[in-house]
Amino acid sequence: MPMREDCRHFQSRTYSTGEVARFCVLNLAPEAPWRCPDDCGRYQRDIIDATFVLGSLVRPPVEQEPDDPPGEIAAILDEADAIVTAAGPAILAEVESARQERHWWQVWKRRDDGNGFRLSNR
Numbered sequence: 001m002p003m004r005e006d007c008r009h010f011q012s013r014t015y016s017t018g019e020v021a022r023f024c025v026l027n028l029a030p031e032a033p034w035r036c037p038d039d040c041g042r043y044q045r046d047i048i049d050a051t052f053v054l055g056s057l058v059r060p061p062v063e064q065e066p067d068d069p070p071g072e073i074a075a076i077l078d079e080a081d082a083i084v085t086a087a088g089p090a091i092l093a094e095v096e097s098a099r100q101e102r103h104w105w106q107v108w109k110r111r112d113d114g115n116g117f118r119l120s121n122r
Contacts, residue, residue, distance in 0.1 A: 003029065004036050008044040030074065034065040 003022055004010060013021045022033035029036045036043070066073060 002035060003033055004040075004043060006046050007036070008046045009042060010046075030077075031070065033063075 005012075005022075007024070009024050009026045009028070011023055011025050015021070020033075023029065024032060024036065026042055028040055028042055
């Protein structure tokens with residue numbers, strides 16, 4: 001079944017590069033953006049009342065589904081997920097160390113350029 005764009009849990013985002021991300025916010029569509037599960041138990045038709053007015057924005061068409069077998073696609077996505085998950089602790093440690101180096105009162109502190117001229121950090 002193609003992605004159910006009329007589902008309450010469907011979202012679409014267009015980035016400044018023109019790339020469009022279509023996905024299920026509940027993460028129940030492993031083959032997004034091409035397909036939803038045929039028997040998705042969480043499908044809820046989006047209810048729009050009579051006061052809703054459609055705008056002039058048009059959703060770009062979804063790119064063609066790859067010819068690779070679904071198992072290979074899932075393996076690539078799992079590998080990418082593992083890479084991102086493995087990088088998480090290092091990123092958090094880096095952010096935490098930067099946070100500890102700077103105290104809250106140093107936000108207003110100015111730095112000296114070495115010639116006695118004080119520059120703003122902003």
